[in-house]
Amino acid sequence: MKNPEMSPEFIIRAPFLDDLVVEIKSLHKEVEELKTKLNPRKEYYTLKEACALKNINDGSVANKAYSYLKPRGGVPDAIIGTKPQWRWDTIQEWIHQNDEEMAKLYKK
Numbered sequence: 782m783k784n785p786e787m788s789p790e791f792i793i794r795a796p797f798l799d800d801l802v803v804e805i806k807s808l809h810k811e812v813e814e815l816k817t818k819l820n821p822r823k824e825y826y827t828l829k830e831a832c833a834l835k836n837i838n839d840g841s842v843a844n845k846a847y848s849y850l851k852p853r854g855g856v857p858d859a860i861i862g863t864k865p866q867w868r869w870d871t872i873q874e875w876i877h878q879n880d881e882e883m884a885k886l887y888k889k
Contacts, residue, residue: 822869828864831867849889852875853875855887
């Protein structure tokens, strides 16, 4: 039985595959750099921006009765230009929390 790695087809294709892998890695890196340039991550987000990222209506969360549904239960990471704002890591955590979790953590 012949060793498939020693067949002429494999020997011819192997360098091509190595080049292809290098090219794919290079393209992947370029795509990631473009994504960062096109959608740079901000340091702080307003409630409206945060709600857009979570795909929820900012009006309902802005209502005082539901303020516990805001990131960190409504406690901002910073106040910038009189607007409460939250850091990206806070927003990311908040996006994955549902209303029940938020109520348990922050509802008074």
